[in-house]
Amino acid sequence: MPEKPIPPGGETEQGAVAAFRRAVGLEALIDVHTHFMPEQVLAKVWAYFDAAGPLIGRPWPITYREEEKRRVETLRGFGVRAFTSMLYPHKPGMARWLNDWAADFAARVPECLHTATFFAEPEALDDVRRALDQGARVFKCHLQVGGYDPNDPLLDGVWGLLADHGTPVVTHCGSGPVPGPFTGPGPIAELLGRHPRLRLIVAHLGMPEYEEFLGLAERYEGVMLDTTMAFTPFAEAAAPFPRTALPRLAGLRERVLLGTDFPNIPYPYIDALRALERTGLGDTWLRAVCHDNAARLFTV
Template sequence: MNETFTDEELPAVLDELGVPGIFDVHVHFMAPEILAKVWAYFDSVGPLIGRPWPITYRGSDEERVERLRRMRVRWFSALSYAHKPGIAPFMNDWSRGFAARTPDSLWSATFYPEPEAAVYVPMLIADGVEVFKAHLQVGNFAADDLFLDPVWAAIEDAGTPVVLHAGSGPAPGDHTGPASVESVLKRFPGLRLIIAHLGTPEVEEFLDLADRFEELRLDLTMAFTGWFGEALPDRLPSRLRDLQSRLLFGSDFPNIPYAYAHQVGSLVRLDPGEEWLRDVLWSNGAALFGKQ
């Protein structure tokens, strides 16, 4: 299979693989004022980036949704991540509205280690939220913060997936890395955590956790694109084949410095086999979230 193709050619690639589309668990749609600040950070070469990072997909929410649909991204998340106390409810209210008007988007929400999270997270679960996002690096908190104990308990009981940025890429934070994640999983082993960006650069350590905790998953957002984190270990492809059923496709759309198709092509270039690609691009996400 040709590993070089454009966004416009992506549907033909999916046809060749025999999948109905892409299930992308790592897409960002945020309240306009929040997204403007995120883009301003990237445009200013913020300290966690350290190099120019041109955002490929700007425009309105409607334009970006239509772009995903043209590439045949059948399902996608709409992740926001709370970076300080008190802001999660505002973000969650906006995300609720976005999900209501965007039927192919997973209803997404966020939380922060604060007393109120023990109230608003169970309420969101009861209302039917489909995925959470938390960012240890940007939020500057540990996964095992005591305020999160009732949050993890509620999420584990519900089986709601959580996309968790816990790796130390693109720059280490005070609480990044696998230690606090392992601490949480020892107490809540049924959590359906999805480690973002393959846990880069602590990839091997997070894969080791996946060997021990059967509900732990990883997304491949920006992995193998040459833009995120350190060089990946030579033996990584064989480990990724072993964990085929627990790897999920992610893109970080729209905040990526290259075409969407480049992420897909970077996985094709690994030559993992068509069954692996079908599972990662579609089947694993569809099964986890119960979508068709």
């Protein structure tokens, strides 16, 4: 019997998420791919989604289009005990300002894993040093939106510093929803060849180049993957995960992390959890992915 649709937000969806947690055996979730950013920046991001811009390529309604306090309360209501504030610059000169905002947000919201970002520009290394001094625990690198090469010499010191610190970097490097000039496994394979100790979290399981990014995770022990949008009907319509690769994903159980893209998702949060459940990889895998791996990585 098909699952009954759950309206987003409110007590009904909270109950559905709580039921998922009980069924799996978890008191809480940890979501490593959620977006919080300055309101004027978020408004522009939402406007881009509303217009189905060229990096989107299809209608993409924002399910949780709410003010910041309400979005935080929604995650708390779902039992998300830790989450990120993924933010990213699309041009030079933005990263430091975004990082200062993110430091303030993390100070105001105790559940937030202090997040920072960078851009391929001469100030990148200083920006990252400054963010680490402020307490950043995870970085976001968006190769599609930023349109920069991760192997740009301006970033070599950044990658070396983050590798030395062991600080994870959530990286949108797959070519979904549309390819960019530096997306795909090739640039990341080159980067890891030079910085093999990087803790690189491949967003969206590397969609649509799933198997190639699974291969990088199998080769480099610091490479992890987040589940953002993977297996949902919305994503499967355009970039289905190959079912023959599920055993490889099961084998990487300790290096797969829950991500959702909240609030910028075109379906209720519970749909992302149910999609993971439908993989059939079992409760032990789900517990690791939805909580335990991130709890170990971030010591929360």
